[in-house]
Amino acid sequence: MSDQKKQQQLKEVCRSRGVSLTPQRQAIMRALAVRGDHPTADQLYDDLSCQMPGMSRTTVYRVLETFVKLGLVRKVDSRASKAHFDADVTLHPHLVCLGCGKVCDFQDRDFGVLQPPAMTDDGFEIVDYAVTLVGYCRQCRHHEKNSSE
Template sequence: MSEEKKQQQLKEVCRSRGVSLTPQRRAIMRALAVRGDHPTADQLYDDLSCQMPGMSRTTVYRVLETFVKLGLVRKVDSRASKAHFDADVTLHPHLVCLDCGKVCDFEDRDFGVLKPPAMTDDGFQIVDYAVTLVGYCRQCRHHEKASSD
């Protein structure tokens, strides 16, 4: 989804859910949508701190949580202690590097598509699931080789 379409979606969701569309929210959504590399809140804060000098790190964290609740942004199941965010909320698998923590989209978007039941026999209601492939990215594999020589 383009950055422009994402802004449109943000506008519509804010209107329908009675959430105000502040300049901060617009800027944070823009910063996330243009990157497309699943940044952390801190990375987005770094991107935004010169554009919007008055914005605090806490605001970035809080707005991202709001976006997740509104279904506008997904938190990637990345195994990292810091959450990575994705403006693409459609279900798609991710590749996560165990070394540098980089998160990428896996090229085959239909890989690992499951049809979980809505409820388990125990009464656990299933609302979502994630497909995460973990390993080592090309760069980290090269570093590994270089250092072991």
């Protein structure tokens, strides 16, 4: 989804949910939407601190959490111990590279459909699911070839 549409969505959601539409929130949404990949909070902070001096790291972390709560942004499951964020909240699988930790989309083709139940037998309510494909990106494969084993 384009940055334009995302800004529009942000505006609507802020109004309807009664939260403030601050410049910081707009800037953070833009910084996330214009990136094709799925950056971490600190990566976004690096991008933003240039464009918008004075932007606080705390704010980036906080606003991203707010976006997740509002359903504007998705947290991506990743094997790495840090949070990656995605402005595309539609259901789609991700590729995670074990070499460099890079996270990217995989929308090339269908490889199966899951239909999880809305509720498990022990009362766990399922509201969402995620598919993560794990492996090695082209760069890391080549690198691996040249080094050990």
